[in-house]
Amino acid sequence: MNHEILYNRPLGAGNYLMGVRHPDLAARAKPGQFVMVKVAEEYDPLLRRPMAVYRVPEPGIAEVLYKVVGRGTAILAEKRAGARIDVLGPLGVGFTMTPPEGDALVVTGGVGIASVVFPAQGLPRDKVASFYGGRTKADLVEADVLAAASREIHYATDDGSRGHAGFVTEPFERYVAKMDPALRARSRVLCCGPEPMMARVAAIARHHGLGACELALERHMGCGVGACLGCIVPKVEGGYMTICTVGPVVEASRIRWEDL
Amino acid sequence: MEPREVRTAVSIGALELANPVMAASGTFGYGQDYAPYVDLNRLGAICTKGLSLRPMPGNPPMRIAETASGMLNTIGLENVGVEGFVRDKLPFLRRYALKVVANIFGSTLEEYEAVAARLDGVEGVHAVELNISCPNVKRGGMVFGNDPRAAAEVTAVVRRATRLPVIVKLSPNVTDPREAARAVEGAGADAVSLVNTFVGMAIDLERRRPLLYNATGGLSGPAIKPLALRMVWQVSHAVSIPVIGIGGIMTGRDALEFLMVGALAVQVGTANFVNPTATMDVLDEMTAWLAERGIDDVKAIVGTLETPPG
Numbered sequence: 001m002n003h004e005i006l007y008n009r010p011l012g013a014g015n016y017l018m019g020v021r022h023p024d025l026a027a028r029a030k031p032g033q034f035v036m037v038k039v040a041e042e043y044d045p046l047l048r049r050p051m052a053v054y055r056v057p058e059p060g061i062a063e064v065l066y067k068v069v070g071r072g073t074a075i076l077a078e079k080r081a082g083a084r085i086d087v088l089g090p091l092g093v094g095f096t097m098t099p100p101e102g103d104a105l106v107v108t109g110g111v112g113i114a115s116v117v118f119p120a121q122g123l124p125r126d127k128v129a130s131f132y133g134g135r136t137k138a139d140l141v142e143a144d145v146l147a148a149a150s151r152e153i154h155y156a157t158d159d160g161s162r163g164h165a166g167f168v169t170e171p172f173e174r175y176v177a178k179m180d181p182a183l184r185a186r187s188r189v190l191c192c193g194p195e196p197m198m199a200r201v202a203a204i205a206r207h208h209g210l211g212a213c214e215l216a217l218e219r220h221m222g223c224g225v226g227a228c229l230g231c232i233v234p235k236v237e238g239g240y241m242t243i244c245t246v247g248p249v250v251e252a253s254r255i256r257w258e259d260l
Numbered sequence: 261m262e263p264r265e266v267r268t269a270v271s272i273g274a275l276e277l278a279n280p281v282m283a284a285s286g287t288f289g290y291g292q293d294y295a296p297y298v299d300l301n302r303l304g305a306i307c308t309k310g311l312s313l314r315p316m317p318g319n320p321p322m323r324i325a326e327t328a329s330g331m332l333n334t335i336g337l338e339n340v341g342v343e344g345f346v347r348d349k350l351p352f353l354r355r356y357a358l359k360v361v362a363n364i365f366g367s368t369l370e371e372y373e374a375v376a377a378r379l380d381g382v383e384g385v386h387a388v389e390l391n392i393s394c395p396n397v398k399r400g401g402m403v404f405g406n407d408p409r410a411a412a413e414v415t416a417v418v419r420r421a422t423r424l425p426v427i428v429k430l431s432p433n434v435t436d437p438r439e440a441a442r443a444v445e446g447a448g449a450d451a452v453s454l455v456n457t458f459v460g461m462a463i464d465l466e467r468r469r470p471l472l473y474n475a476t477g478g479l480s481g482p483a484i485k486p487l488a489l490r491m492v493w494q495v496s497h498a499v500s501i502p503v504i505g506i507g508g509i510m511t512g513r514d515a516l517e518f519l520m521v522g523a524l525a526v527q528v529g530t531a532n533f534v535n536p537t538a539t540m541d542v543l544d545e546m547t548a549w550l551a552e553r554g555i556d557d558v559k560a561i562v563g564t565l566e567t568p569p570g
Contacts, residue, residue, distance in 0.1 A: 227288055
């Protein structure tokens with residue numbers, strides 16, 4: 001589980017792209033799956049950090065894209081090429097990758113980009129319409145990569161520095177409202193972003209009758225393999241699901257939103 | 261000295277283990293989660309997730325929080341229930357050579373008794389471990405663990421309800437763990453295991469709120485190892501039944517320290533979260549350490565701590 005870091009470069013706005021030589025992960029990872037990264041060999045911080053597999057840029061290499069949000073990711077950002085790191089994975093259940101009959105609507109915000117580029121690249125480009133939001137233009141990291149995998153892409157920033165000024169869910173909803181209802185029912189949402197954004201996307205998908213709405217959820221995780229029961233999300237039928245094994249990609253209608 | 265083969269078998273009363281490394285309850289699910297990482301045939305035993313008479317959904321989020329060299333949890337005893345375990349989880353475990361210790365709990369004496377009775381004579385269950393020390397559920401057993409008389413009472417009830425070896429998992433949230441240990445020994449326990457988690461707390465300073473749903477949770481991980489080691493040392497001198505050491509074991513050396521202070525076996529817990537092969541690593545490091553020193557039986561290290569007089 002010890003792997004060579006090939007690069008770990010800043011993308012701006014506190015985001016980093018790390019490439020690791022990990023042939024097994026690169027061969028087996030499916031879009032939306034994640035890895036558990038041990039950022040320190042010492043006992044502090046103790047737990048691994050869950051991170052989406054961002055891309056497999058070439059055979060044998062897997063990438064993660066992360067934002068420095070706390071001590072663990074700050075330690076990770078200090079790692080240099082040539083250092084080694086313990087990366088466990090691939091883990092969990094990713095996105096449905098059979099192309100939808102209709103559109104694949106990719107909606108993401110901030111570092112949620114880390115989960116949606118891999119699936120977008122795996123779907124036919126002419127099916128993919130993307131919506132990418134951030135606080136400012138600088139937060140829209142890797143926008144060109146998502147754009148290259150998309151038939152069209154719509155941006156939103158809080159300050160209006162790129163695209164729509166406001167939430168990304170606004171251009172997304174306008175787009176969906178204009179779709180032919182029959183096309184909506186055959187289309188699928190692929191979404192990852194802050195929880196309020198995902199809740200809004202799920203509500204829009206439900207309201208407008210989109211065929212499916214798959215969300216890549218984020219939670220603090222203890223183990224990543226289903227044992228610690230820490231990363232739970234309430235299920236619509238009652239009780240909880242561990243998103244490390246049932247997800248991280250979960251159909252929005254399976255979530256009991258009022259208790260999230 | 262040539263490394264020799266190290267004999268690893270130990271007996272916890274009638275529970276015969278191929279080696280002293282057990283997976284701690286609540287950190288290994290019902291075994292299946294770790295099958296991709298661990299050769300379950302090489303594991304001494306699994307202590308299952310705590311089982312109750314009926315399935316329990318557990319606590320709402322947030323259930324875990326990382327702390328310095330440790331973690332807090334308040335899972336709230338989520339489990340499939342004893343019937344669900346026997347029906348859906350046990351068949352998988354029966355395929356392996358490891359021993360299955362069913363960790364059980366209840367909110368009343370009757371519930372403990374019913375769960376223990378249900379597991380009596382079930383093929384593939386080799387012992388029960390009474391959780392009388394869960395700190396996260398109001399009626400999750402700690403009411404029994406914090407009072408030596410109540411601990412003895414529940415032990416006696418379970419003792420009568422099953423022919424299986426009975427291990428009692430003790431609470432560290434007491435001034436002196438020896439009182440409950442002596443009490444449950446007197447009530448017929450075949451062994452004690454300790455420690456469960458220490459009640460702790462973590463807060464979000466900016467939001468002025470606890471990080472965990474329940475405000476408090478159970479602290480585990482390397483942060484608690486010195487505390488656990490002290491308690492295992494105390495208890496192993498206070499009782500004559502076997503003691504199973506638990507608390508922050510991350511390496512083979514950690515495990516050997518618990519054996520040295522008097523434990524006959526150990527449970528690896530939070531380390532499984534950090535490293536899914538932790539149980540195997542602990543076992544391999546432990547036997548390598550012994551082999552390098554020409555010690556050919558793991559039992560030879562048990563209780564060999566030399567303490568200065570006075």
